[in-house]
Amino acid sequence: MVEVPDAVLAELAGPVATALPLIVARIPPAPAAELGRLQVTADGDTWPTLRSAVQHRQMARLPSRARPGRGDSPVRDALGSLPQLLIERLLGALELTVPELDLAGAPDLTGFLGEPLTGNISVGIMDGMSEAVTGAATLDQIRPGVLPLVAALARRLADHPRVAALLAVGPEITDEQEIAAAHGAVRLALAVATAAAVLHRAGVRPWAIEPPAVLGVAIGTAVLLLREAPMPAGYAAAQLARARAEYLLPRGSSGSVPVSRHRFALLEGTEIPEVDFDGNGLVVAVPGGAVIRTGVETGHARILLRVLDGPPPDVATGWEEIVEVSWRAAVGGASVVGSHPAEPHLRKVTPPWPGDYRLRVHARGRDDTDEGDTEYYELVVWQAPAAPVTVYARTDRLGHRLRGEPEPARPERPETAYRWLRRSSLAEAATVTVVTGADVADVLRAFGADPARPESVRAISEDLMSRQSIDPWVAVLDLGGAVLVVEYNGWQGSNAPVLTRASAGGRAASMFWNVNAVTRLSFAEHGEVLLSVEPFADLDAPPQVAPALADLDFADHHRGKWLMGLVAVQRFTGHGITAEDLARVEAADIGFRIVPDLPTLYPHRSKPGNPPDPATEALTGLPEPKLRDLAWWAAAEAARYAGLGKDPDIVATVAARALTSEAHLRARRSQLDGGEHPWVWLALHRATNPDPVAAVTDTVEAARYAAGPYAANLVADARAWVDRSAPR
Template identity: 80%
Template sequence: MAELAGPVALAMPLVVARVPTTPAAELGRLRASADGDTWPIRRSAFGQHAVAPRLGFGGRSGTGDSPVRDALGSLPPLLVERLLGALELTVPELDLTGVPDLTGLLGEPFTGGFGVVCMEGTSEAVNGAAMLDQIRPGAVPLVAALARRLATHPRVAALLVVQPGITGEQDVAAAHGAAWLALAVATAAAVLHRAGLQPWAVEPPAVLGVAIGTAVLLLREAPMPPGYAAALLARARADYLLPFGSSGSAPVSGHRFALLEGSGVPEVEFGGNGLVAVVPGGAVIRTGVETGHVRILLNVLEGPPPDVATGWEEIVEVSWRAAVGGASVVGPHEGEPHLRKVTPPWPGDYRLRVHARGRDDTDGSEHYELVVWEAPEAPEIVYARTDRLGHRLRGEPEPARPEPPETTYRWLRRSSLGEAATVTVVTGADAADVLRAFGADPARPESMRTIGEDLMRRQSIDPWVAVLDVGGAVLAVEYNGWQGSTVPVLTRVSAGGRAASMFWNVNAVTRLSFAEHGEVLLSVEPFADIEAPPQIAASLADLDFADHHRGKKMMGLVAVQRFTGHGITAEDLARIEAADIGFRIVPDLPTLYPSRPKPGDPIGFAIETLAGLSEPQLRDLAWWAAAEAARIAGLGDDPDIVASVAARALTPEAHLRARRSQLGDGEHRWAWLALHRATNPDPLAAVTDTLDAARYAVGPHAANLVADAQTRITRPDPP
């Protein structure tokens, strides 16, 4: 060790000088990250949670059998590449004169053959470290073992100390990380060059791969420098900005979670206000659920909220004192990373307003909002106290609280329709009529599972529907579909009575629609103050779509049930899924709209000229563009297209083929759309929209088509 310590100590300053600050600081924070002593305001420049791809070498697993390689593989690939680029030319410069012969510390060299399997794009450092692990067993762990012992040698240990004059968080972390990386690089270079290896096996990338992995192991073990905690807190305080917000889920155990500076949620009584109890360093919140998670929204404001929120069953405001700052949302264990150390990172008096809803429910609808701001200590304020749990905890008689009408649809959240669907209820028609109105063939049933697997395989969103006759009405259910919300389907399906549908998707887009005797009465994204005709008004009574907490899709289904006299139940859905029968839909062609300006219109330059042409001239241009699209696409002799162009209208056969072309595996979609758009009742829109579809239909010939169109527009045939 004495012989090795001298050359390593002499080499370390050169390596330190070459390590860039940012990646050095990333390494230097490893122990703090492992201990949880970080703040959410710090973001990794290299994607902290990225993981390098694992490799398989010589039949070995590539994980768990080499701590150095596993440590190297745990780093973000960009960080490894940055260090490799910074130090690759430094390794050959290191003066390691005097390093003893270390071959006696290793076993016999590997003499057999081996195969190497590398993932494309993997770092040379990762590949080189794995190669060394194979051709000289014991060399890589020897580097880690000797570096760990060298760290205690007086000559080396003195170089690992961060000087007192370094105070900034990044500077302290960088000095710490660079010093330990320098120890690992110098040790790896010394050991590997004196371990009886061929020169090709100890090229700089391989040496640095072993060194970086070794540095990760050592930095996870080494304590952070004495001044790091103060520097980190100072940085957190300097970087913290208001307002601050976060959301996620809070872990719950024993009917409680907490906002605390420390960890471990204490046992408390909630008999005072029934919701929140102040404890040293924060507050504990009483939940309805005993164990699991609850959804939470947290906001830290510069001052008190401008008003008291509505739509919550319990609201209580309390004061609490922060000893240091940086309280986290915790439960039986630490919560989500983005809910850690979320309050201001400085001590003082704070107000906390806790909002709760759904504590009486068992369907997973329990929600909380925590609002924090700095303010002097003040008395507790109770703004709302309406749930039954709160009354029980306070020793008060439980209120007789009517359930909101949408409660009957809470089962939907945990069903197969929870994320996206359209539910349509139809009266005055049988199941076969409903299927035909949707564009499905009653004579072609398929397994719902088969349809789903086919669409998944093709990554398609082609529409399909399942139906159920419930006596007096037919339910049409679309999983992740929306045909029941379209005007053509609603018009047809309501011909013999009434129809209503509710659509929702994962992007929180919704649509509520009503139709009667072939007329769509209303189809809207439901928000507050819906202007509804008289025959719909009663169906919307007491449904506050502005209150998103109540569940817009559930309230929409209430309106559907009120309008049609029938709704969907969990049992109905179970019957549909047990039957496992669905029907593929051939969708309607897109609705044609009057002319309107569109960005990127290929003939935008000629709009004024077009507006001056007569309707016959515009019709000629539209059908010329449609015919050209078909001709260039190789469909010029297709009899259905020839007949449609001659009639200047889609024949029944052509109309069906045009609809089928819109499916995922349909052919010549844009050519058929061009023909469809040529039928637009608005002649100006017929020209512009047909040309727009035609240029996609002809693909590489689009420029010529647009040029020909420009010529025809500027020099049209006389009317």
């Protein structure tokens, strides 16, 4: 950056100072306050009730439509950090003001820039991107160095005597919103005046310095200024007063805290003091908060924090350690802190006023750090007079060691054997199925795979990834007495038809889980599905299944429902999956693609509370033969509209009113990614529904999609068909 002499800066200060009052008067208070809080929201150091739209956007990690995409232009990066709506509000407020500015006395700054860019330029523009963003990006390309020059001059002008006095927020303003708005408005005005003066006197072509471009540069520059400028002297007190006025109870938040040296804290400050945990083995009160002992030395712990308006009505169950202590807040607004700042929604979460508080700390999982399990903590805070430490639960081994007590003899939980899966390739989503009484080839055929068509697992995965497809496939392993089936991110083993076929000669059980914490535990024996459910608390299991579920607490989801489900699979079939089994499967690198079953057909059911559907009511008055005729007419129409009216397999299916074996296989294949005419085959399949009303409604639904642009004609013909068939 070329240094601008003080004399030139003084010449620029006059026009900029003159323009400031006009610009400030045109800036709306709300967006000005958003900008004015940038310095305190940059690091999350503000109260939850006062967090700006800018910070909430950053917390949610929302993609910016104004994202500049360069990384080497601070002004553009700063502009791109703002929400699109905020940019548009400022553009709308100031677009007509820029041409009114009298900056005739501004010096010529052309000599402080390099040569203008010649040739073509390219600016990436996203649909709906603000003119302010595209204008700033264009300027950055056609006149390199002009954006940094604006930012540098604005910084220097902020300290110039003629300008600095205009940037001060007077002590007569005491309201938080008004202080933030005044602080943001004056520095935005400085940036606008500076940008307008520089861009009009820097040799830039007129078409490139229309008001949106000037404001784009100015808003980005203002963000830089406001991130650096200290808040006005009265802001901290005003912020605290507003936080106290708006703080409501009860409230809660959850997230993750970074742990270091076996500890995190709930503190008004940020430095966690050294303490000994030999008193209760979990928590120690310190000035301004409390320090909590973790099992993991370095890592993260999951936190649920609740602030109540009184003590909890009862003591929670399911926790290994529960201890309650008193602590005193000097100001209020303690945060969950760790080795580095916790998530913004865990900062300044306790009441924003001083006094005595109680903190009840609940802990689970401190003994399981070697297996990589997550530790969970619930912190409950309420205002109450100081009282002695109260211990409600003290059962984990770590707590006993810290207190100098003999460790309790605790039986190993059965799901511990499967914790290795949390660090495996199946950690996020999979289905594991175990089948007895069948060989590998029979099991593959039960899943809809062809034993004669093995493929490389890597090749299958690369193919599906390139097509962004979730077509099913399996890998299998002969365990000697059972067959292990592994589906990576698949779920065929949880489907009733698959379990029915697989268990024909013995037993089959499967556990499905995915990244959304959806699970399904299934059991089948001798061709009958005995139980297939999302496992929660108490399962109503048949006698054959009940022993497999004994002592498995599916209500305690923190320990992993899917891990407990795998225990049940092992108990039911006599075999489970081990790390060595999975390693053998992956070393073999052989998988089999699945041709999935057609969707299950369900009878028609009216949704409770919904008004009767006139079209469906009309169908219920027709005799079953008429309904069957209508369903197959709709299926045939679907084929005709798709140009398949003379297809031999479809003709034979319509004539037989049942899918032929060839048609059934084609219908199944059509459901794969890229399958041919899926809606036609789905219409033919739905026409076979044993429930005649469902056969009609579901077949017409599929036929509409098969007809595509002629859907309206098909629906009209179907209604006419019903009208002609209705009893007179």
